[in-house]
Amino acid sequence: MNFTQWLLAFSGLGLVLLGLLFIAALMVYGERRILALLQDRLGPNRAGPFGLLQPVADFLKLLTKEHFVPPFADRNIYIIAPIIVPFTALLSFVVVPVSDDWWLADLNIALLFILALSSLRVYGIMLGGWASNSKYPLFGGLRSAAQMISYELPMSLALMGVVILSGSFSLVDIVAAQELPFIIFQPIGFMIFLVCGIAETNRLPFDLPEAENELASGYNTEYGDIKFAFYYLGEYIGVLLIAALIAVLFLGGWHGPWLPGVFWFMLKTLVLIFLFFWLRTSLPRLRYDQLMNSGWKLLLPAALINLLGTALLGLFWMEG
Amino acid sequence: MNKKQTNNYTLALIKGLGRSLWAVLRHAFVKRETVSYPDIKRTLPSRWRGRIVLTRDPDGEERCVACYLCSAVCPVDCIHLQARQNGDGRRYPETFSIDFSRCIFCGFCEEACPTLAIQLTPDFEMCERHHESLVYEKNQLLIDGQGKHPGYNFYRHAGVAIPGKAIGEAEGDTPPVDRDNNLP
Numbered sequence: 001m002n003f004t005q006w007l008l009a010f011s012g013l014g015l016v017l018l019g020l021l022f023i024a025a026l027m028v029y030g031e032r033r034i035l036a037l038l039q040d041r042l043g044p045n046r047a048g049p050f051g052l053l054q055p056v057a058d059f060l061k062l063l064t065k066e067h068f069v070p071p072f073a074d075r076n077i078y079i080i081a082p083i084i085v086p087f088t089a090l091l092s093f094v095v096v097p098v099s100d101d102w103w104l105a106d107l108n109i110a111l112l113f114i115l116a117l118s119s120l121r122v123y124g125i126m127l128g129g130w131a132s133n134s135k136y137p138l139f140g141g142l143r144s145a146a147q148m149i150s151y152e153l154p155m156s157l158a159l160m161g162v163v164i165l166s167g168s169f170s171l172v173d174i175v176a177a178q179e180l181p182f183i184i185f186q187p188i189g190f191m192i193f194l195v196c197g198i199a200e201t202n203r204l205p206f207d208l209p210e211a212e213n214e215l216a217s218g219y220n221t222e223y224g225d226i227k228f229a230f231y232y233l234g235e236y237i238g239v240l241l242i243a244a245l246i247a248v249l250f251l252g253g254w255h256g257p258w259l260p261g262v263f264w265f266m267l268k269t270l271v272l273i274f275l276f277f278w279l280r281t282s283l284p285r286l287r288y289d290q291l292m293n294s295g296w297k298l299l300l301p302a303a304l305i306n307l308l309g310t311a312l313l314g315l316f317w318m319e320g
Numbered sequence: 321m322n323k324k325q326t327n328n329y330t331l332a333l334i335k336g337l338g339r340s341l342w343a344v345l346r347h348a349f350v351k352r353e354t355v356s357y358p359d360i361k362r363t364l365p366s367r368w369r370g371r372i373v374l375t376r377d378p379d380g381e382e383r384c385v386a387c388y389l390c391s392a393v394c395p396v397d398c399i400h401l402q403a404r405q406n407g408d409g410r411r412y413p414e415t416f417s418i419d420f421s422r423c424i425f426c427g428f429c430e431e432a433c434p435t436l437a438i439q440l441t442p443d444f445e446m447c448e449r450h451h452e453s454l455v456y457e458k459n460q461l462l463i464d465g466q467g468k469h470p471g472y473n474f475y476r477h478a479g480v481a482i483p484g485k486a487i488g489e490a491e492g493d494t495p496p497v498d499r500d501n502n503l504p
Contacts, residue, residue: 036354037347037348038344038345038347038348039347040347040350040351040352040353040354041352041353041354042352042354042356045356278341278344278345279341281344282340282341282343282344283337283340283341
């Protein structure tokens with residue numbers, strides 16, 4: 001690659017990065033407005049037109065706060081941990097195809113890449129809870145580790161069904177294989193991936209790692225200023241990632257009649273993001289034993305059966 | 321748990337999930353509870369316990385007789401006053417200050433006041449940038465109106481002292497009971 005190509009590649013990456021940060025900021029605003037809509041409130045509507053500048057105000061507030069490291073914290077890990085979370089979520093977007101000719105990288109192991117990064121994400125939260133050296137963050141970190149490990153298994157097993165149907169780990173090939181969306185062939189897989197996706201992003205009703213009512217704020221109790229903003233950013237990028245992944249893997253990505261592919265992809269992602277917010281305001285948090293029971297006793301067997309069924313299907317119909 | 325129970329449980333779970341999701345979604349079309357406050361201001365109840373005022377009687381005189389009851393009953397000790405007497409023996413507060421940075425708007429002072437002078441009003445918009453600005457002096461507290469009790473004048477009920485005449489010597493006045501010698 002010569003200099004111009006490098007420059008193009010890096011400017012493309014920079015643009016995607018800025019775009020994602022912009023979307024995450026809009027999601028913060030959108031979530032607050034949608035929660036307000038469903039709770040008979042108005043939501044933030046003061047800063048700028050319709051309150052659209054609210055995320056800017058929030059960000060400036062967090063940025064100008066004192067950069068404080070608690071004296072009892074493990075300083076280096078305390079500072080590094082919040083960077084890991086948005087980093088892994090942002091990196092996963094490299095392989096997400098937005099339309100039929102628009103993606104950053106078409107890895108042939110894209111799904112494994114995403115699963116590996118989502119495993120790394122646990123470290124951000126767990127180490128943050130550990131390094132804070134305080135009881136609530138520790139509990140939050142422990143819970144998050146247990147929860148993410150438990151839900152990653154059914155999540156990856158549910159993805160294997162998609163891999164069998166499309167015959168590829170590359171997201172571009174998977175979308176290309178979906179003349180009919182995979183949700184029709186993999187309804188159980190879709191449900192499992194949706195539930196596990198919510199659990200992976202620590203959203204309600206699976207927000208045990210930061211359960212406000214029990215753990216103050218869980219793993220990020222000791223975090224303030226820009227370090228907290230990183231966790232916050234990571235959470236919303238994670239939601240965006242899971243929504244985009246569901247759209248790509250199960251809802252047919254860019255496929256759709258009449259309109260251009262980008263629009264269909266965005267529409268599907270937006271509907272899923274709305275579902276995330278809707279679930280947040282509707283459902284109470286699971287108890288810890290319920291969380292573990294549903295993960296190991298319901299979702300894991302269901303994912304295994306689903307995988308077995310899909311494998312048999314693939315063996316007898318698709319090969320023959 | 322046998323199989324039938326498990327099925328019922330799962331069914332109830334799914335039904336409950338759907339019902340709560342639907343119930344929440346319907347609230348998108350319900351009238352908002354929030355009021356855009358500085359633009360739209362709700363009328364507060366007339367008994368709202370807000371900014372404290374000192375009122376005047378129908379003759380335009382101060383109702384306060386500086387009895388210190390409000391200051392004594394105040395649980396956070398935010399009322400300070402200094403009593404004084406004018407020529408005809410009528411008491412009035414020389415200074416009267418309420419520290420609204422300490423006031424908890426409990427309304428005890430209003431209940432304790434024997435002359436209905438001190439009253440709480442439906443006004444809560446009293447933000448200041450400094451604590452000192454929240455200490456209201458007498459000229460800020462005393463209003464020209466009668467507040468919540470129009471037409472009430474304490475001295476119409478209690479009477480006033482007349483110079484040169486002791487209690488019980490006035491026309492139609494009953495002499496006071498001698499409590500040291502009130503045997504039947």
